[in-house]
Amino acid sequence: MKRKDKKTKVVSNVVVGKPDVEPSTPSHVRGVFEGNHPHVGQRHKGIKEVSEDRAEGTARRSTGIRPKDHDVIDPRMPKISPA
Amino acid sequence: MSTTTTPGTGKQRKLVQMAWDPVTRIVGNLGIYTKIDFNNREVVECKSTSSIFRGYSVFLRGKDPRDAHFITSRICGICGDNHATCSVYAQNMAYGIKMPPLAEWIYNLGEAAEYMFDHAIFQDNLVFVDFCEKMVAETNPSLLAKAERTPAPNSAIHGKRTIADIMRAFNPFTGDFYREALEMSRLTREMFCLMEGRHTHPSTLYPGGTGTVATPQVFTDYLARLIKFVDFAKKLVPLNDDIFNFFYEAIPGYEMVGDRRILLGCWGSFQNPDVVDYRYENMTEWGRAMYVTPGVVVDGKLVTTSLVDINLGIRILLGSSYYEDWASQEMFVTKDPLGNPVDKRHPWNQTTIPKPQKRELEGGNYSWVMSPRWFDKRTNDHLALDTGGGPLARMWATALAGLVNTPFVRATGKSVIIHLPKTASFGEMDLEWKIPQRANTLERDRARAYFIAYSAAMALYFIDKALERVHSGDVKVFQEFEVPDDAIGCGFHEAVRGVLSHHLVIRDRKIANYHPYPPTPWNASPRDHYGTPGPYEDAVQGMPLFEENGQDNFKGIDIMRTVRSFDPCLPCGVHMYVGDGRVIEQRHAPMFGLGGHDEAEG
Numbered sequence: 001m002k003r004k005d006k007k008t009k010v011v012s013n014v015v016v017g018k019p020d021v022e023p024s025t026p027s028h029v030r031g032v033f034e035g036n037h038p039h040v041g042q043r044h045k046g047i048k049e050v051s052e053d054r055a056e057g058t059a060r061r062s063t064g065i066r067p068k069d070h071d072v073i074d075p076r077m078p079k080i081s082p083a
Numbered sequence: 084m085s086t087t088t089t090p091g092t093g094k095q096r097k098l099v100q101m102a103w104d105p106v107t108r109i110v111g112n113l114g115i116y117t118k119i120d121f122n123n124r125e126v127v128e129c130k131s132t133s134s135i136f137r138g139y140s141v142f143l144r145g146k147d148p149r150d151a152h153f154i155t156s157r158i159c160g161i162c163g164d165n166h167a168t169c170s171v172y173a174q175n176m177a178y179g180i181k182m183p184p185l186a187e188w189i190y191n192l193g194e195a196a197e198y199m200f201d202h203a204i205f206q207d208n209l210v211f212v213d214f215c216e217k218m219v220a221e222t223n224p225s226l227l228a229k230a231e232r233t234p235a236p237n238s239a240i241h242g243k244r245t246i247a248d249i250m251r252a253f254n255p256f257t258g259d260f261y262r263e264a265l266e267m268s269r270l271t272r273e274m275f276c277l278m279e280g281r282h283t284h285p286s287t288l289y290p291g292g293t294g295t296v297a298t299p300q301v302f303t304d305y306l307a308r309l310i311k312f313v314d315f316a317k318k319l320v321p322l323n324d325d326i327f328n329f330f331y332e333a334i335p336g337y338e339m340v341g342d343r344r345i346l347l348g349c350w351g352s353f354q355n356p357d358v359v360d361y362r363y364e365n366m367t368e369w370g371r372a373m374y375v376t377p378g379v380v381v382d383g384k385l386v387t388t389s390l391v392d393i394n395l396g397i398r399i400l401l402g403s404s405y406y407e408d409w410a411s412q413e414m415f416v417t418k419d420p421l422g423n424p425v426d427k428r429h430p431w432n433q434t435t436i437p438k439p440q441k442r443e444l445e446g447g448n449y450s451w452v453m454s455p456r457w458f459d460k461r462t463n464d465h466l467a468l469d470t471g472g473g474p475l476a477r478m479w480a481t482a483l484a485g486l487v488n489t490p491f492v493r494a495t496g497k498s499v500i501i502h503l504p505k506t507a508s509f510g511e512m513d514l515e516w517k518i519p520q521r522a523n524t525l526e527r528d529r530a531r532a533y534f535i536a537y538s539a540a541m542a543l544y545f546i547d548k549a550l551e552r553v554h555s556g557d558v559k560v561f562q563e564f565e566v567p568d569d570a571i572g573c574g575f576h577e578a579v580r581g582v583l584s585h586h587l588v589i590r591d592r593k594i595a596n597y598h599p600y601p602p603t604p605w606n607a608s609p610r611d612h613y614g615t616p617g618p619y620e621d622a623v624q625g626m627p628l629f630e631e632n633g634q635d636n637f638k639g640i641d642i643m644r645t646v647r648s649f650d651p652c653l654p655c656g657v658h659m660y661v662g663d664g665r666v667i668e669q670r671h672a673p674m675f676g677l678g679g680h681d682e683a684e685g
Binding site for chain 1: 142144145146147149181183184289290291296297298299356407436437438439440553554555556557558559563564565566
């Protein structure tokens, strides 16, 4: 495909062309969910934040089929992530 | 060949110009240009050049800051993860994030695996080629004869009877130690991938934490490999001591090879999750809590361990580099969050304006590398700090500061004691790295072996801490955040071969300025406008030569050992060149048809 004529400019002694795309193009598409947004944790089923630096999980994070059957049998046991 | 007169003496010296361009067994395009006085066996002048320009600081502008760690990771195909980690640290500061402790342990474990991998493969498969039997036979035959007669003091540990046996074990592809080190590099890479997803460009690191699922198995898989590596490290360190001590004894005066004034910089590594909150205001405290202490060491004395002082002292000078000055450009940050003034030549205020030109080694510009310096406010000097290849500065600053105290690694104020537990072939072992008299070629190489053991020992501690949290049921590895409209941030870390900083300015939720400063710009820098040579130049200049070959079959082994002792890695030294008429094909992946791109060119 033929390249379009583009305006060029000189920075120092380097001839630079007009960018083909905006530098920020691939960053974010409107309407797509952003993974870092506050309260994103609520979307993850089976993980509950218990303090600022700690969260606990249940078997629901691994399966939707009768998850309670796969939870710890004694509440004092740690809820370890599935390997 | 040229004849010059030494100033002040009126003495005529016959100087022979010798150049190695590119230097092999390193990454990137490094050229070393020297003038050698063969009659007096001395290097009289040295200039280091780099012929590649990358432009990361140019094309990062305008991008979404959340992409910065994925993009800057591509600066290097060796230590890309160090860049990703450092960029995450800088972004954490800009977004106001405190990462969950479990995420910090995962980062530390990944970075420890990287140090073990990279240092071991560089030392055993690249540096030791300069010390192997084949090389020594070509450059110093009488030394090899002596090595055959010299018993190795630590032979009971590593199994090599004489020094020459050690040298034979280093022979590329045939030496048993060379091959064992290659196998180890597979183990350490697997350890890295368990924590950071992929080597060398991690897929699971991002500001706020990590995507690594903290299962007991991921840590035990790491631990099983680590214990095998600890076994290897116990053999590696005594082997290194034997070879380097032999060089000191067999060649009197070898301590002057690669010797330079002790000017070392370490920006600290391995965050302590109990202290770090990534707030600039608390940076001194959390910097000092790191498991490798940041510090600037001048003439053997620790000048500072404060990351704020370190940050404010950074100056980027020009003088022999292919750039236009940015004195008339915009200031992005005039004061830091503590109210301290920030210099125009600080990375936060730098504007990169490349100016390609002809290389002029005599009195002109000759490199794409700039000249980073550290401003010592006590003396108003712009110090050409080096990293000692990374480990020398890390061990030196950590030892002097005496702040690291864990069950496996302890800094005493004059040494670092590394405790390694029982493994398959050996019982418990304590290794002590003592502060050396000089910063020279052999000490840079020796410190690398000790830092491999240091990283392995710290990884044992990090595993304990991480498993403690996992066993208590903690699964949090990510902290949500919002990108502010305007912010600044800086990240300090240690790339494998030394200091690494990333400076970030966000405006209107986009990158307004971004400057990564990895170790090689510090080490490979050319002469600045004050005329101060960079560390490679400084270390090689005035260096005695012990190679037995004459001018006709000169290999420059002492010069190469010196340059390689800094672990040069030029892709990060300069931050696109497309030849005339080359067609670039550009395609966009359609994203729900909303990407807004209506043109594709080829």
